[in-house]
Amino acid sequence: MTDSITNLVVLGSTGSIGRQTLDVVRALPGRFNIIGLAAGDNTALLKEQIKEFNPQYYYHSNKKDQTNFPNQRYISMEEMASLPEADTIVVATPGGAGLKPTLAAVRAGKKVALSNKESLVSAGSVIMQDAAKYKAAILPVDSEHSAIWQCFEGESRKFAKIILTASGGPFRGYTKKQLEAMTPEQALKHPSWKMGKKVTIDSATLFNKGMEVIEAHWLFGIPYEDISVLVHPQSIIHSMVEFADGSTKAQLGIPDMRLPIQYALTYGERVNNREIPRIDWTKIDKLDFEQPDMEAFPCLKLAIDAGKEGGTAPAVLCAADEVAVSLFLAHRIKFNHIAELIARTLENHQIIKQPALADIYAADEWARETAVDFANSLEK
Ligand SMILES: NC(=O)c1ccc[n+]([C@@H]2O[C@H](COP(=O)([O-])OP(=O)(O)OC[C@H]3O[C@@H](n4cnc5c(N)ncnc54)[C@H](OP(=O)(O)O)[C@@H]3O)[C@@H](O)[C@H]2O)c1
Incomplete structure (x- = not known):
């Protein structure tokens, strides 16, 4: 075990990824010191988190509830992402709100555990150039990119092909006609992952997978032609890489975001966390694969085409x-x-x-x- 403590900032601490990040922190006592927490509207949960972790800094964007915390300093997410004492910044704020803090963390040369997809998709060239310039490390948190990262360990990326797996979402197998009538409530029922609303709808349209293709292109420097998407409804294989000699590596695990979060936060070491479930192979009778339906789910092609453009x-x-x-x-x-x-x-x-x-x-x-x-x- 490492003897140094990582000073951690968690942006989006009240969300699905933020809460699971704090679960990892709880499960690995003595490894992390939370120095900043940032939320949106959920000031009640932020209050509990501040009480438990006693960070020096906080942020929330709730305009109706001006709750403040007398023992903590209120600063912006950009300031929090570039605090000199911060080692790793978890960016788990969804959508466009994640871009500025991601850039601030990158330009401060931090380790950026990046869960927000939109920042890399929208501004991949700027973020990757700045990461190289300021010696920042972008550590993927998304389960698919974590899987690819793990497959690439010790391997050459030359001639490698990425196969991104997709659960297919709640509407897998539906026709375009059937999809017409689908409600938000139906779209929010994801078969394998429990996530925030935006990413859950993006999973139902397969837009999320299109964004992941663009993210993979930037993170691993692989051309779009060598990145494909394969529907795998059991969500056990989190993605695969085919290497120059025809050998394919895959990363497998029970769908649980604490694993990729922990891999990013403890990178360089595999740490025993008994709270993360293990696969029981006697209960896995099959692993299925199929091509995504680009006709019924046009968002996937729209995203890949925009990435190529x-x-x-x-x-x-x-x-x-x-x-x-x-x-x-x-x-x-x-x-x-x-x-x-x-x-x-x-x-x-x-x-x-x-x-x-x-x-x-x-x-x-x-x-x-x-x-x-x-x-x-x-x-x-
Ligand atoms: N959940 C997953 O399994 C998963 C997997 C891979 C990637 N991701 C990506 O990770 C990111 C977060 O996803 P999530 O599922 O954790 O989302 P979520 O559950 O909706 O949580 C979002 C977090 O960001 C906060 N937030 C929202 N808007 C904000 C704003 N304008 N300013 C400051 N804070 C704001 C929310 O605060 P309040 O709740 O306090 O309003 C909450 O803490 C997304 O980009 C998503 O695509 C998620």
Whole structure:
């Protein structure tokens, strides 16, 4: 066991990934010191977490509840992500809200345990360039990218092909016609993972898997042509890598995000955590695989195409999706409208091929406004 204590900041501590990060911290006493916690609206849970972990800093974005904590300092997520005393920053704030803190952590040369997908998808070129410049380490938390990372340990990436697995979500096997009537409540019932609402809807549309293709491209420097998606409903194989000689490595485990979170936080060492469930092989009678249905789930192709297009296209993709998902959750648009809004927004965007960060922010803002306009025309 390592004898140094990691100073940890957890952004999004009240969410699914944030809470599981704190479970890992509890399960491995003496390894981590929580110095900052950031939440959105759930100030009640943040209060409990502050009482338990006594961090020096906190943040929440709840405008209605101005609860403050007298023994802690309120600072922004960007400040928290770049605190000199912080070693590792867990970014588990969803959507566009994760980009600025991710960049702040990268530019401060931190270890960034990255759960937020949208930041790497929207601004992958800027983040990866800055990570190299400021010697920051991006440690993937997503189970698929953690699996690929583990498969690549000790291996060459030359001629390697990535196979990203997907559970297929709650609507696997449905036709486009059947999907028309699907409600947010039905879409929120994920068969294998318990996650926040945005990522759960993104899993139901397969948009999430498209984002993961783009993330994998940036994280591992693998061309899009060598990244494929395979539906694997049992979610036991978290992803695979095929190497130059034809050998394939896979990483397997019970679907439980504490494992990839812990792998990132304790990177370099495999630590015994008995709370993480083990596979009972006598209970696994089969592992199934099938091709994803791009016709019924057009978000997957939209995302992969935007990734290949590059420039500002992925930022527009993410922003349009964020608007579409929130409108779907509010019952204002139908399930199939999510893909339609994203497609129409992308079609109307003038791509900037080599964007600066300002271009990415501008594309994001434009896409949010444009997607709302299209949604209003849909509702009429
Ligand atoms: N959950 C998973 O299994 C999983 C797996 C892979 C990747 N991810 C990715 O990890 C990220 C987090 O997912 P999640 O499932 O943990 O989401 P979640 O359960 O919805 O939690 C989101 C967290 O971020 C906070 N938050 C939301 N908006 C904020 C804002 N504007 N400012 C500050 N804090 C804000 C929330 O605060 P309140 O709750 O206090 O409002 C909560 O703490 C997403 O990007 C997702 O794609 C998740």
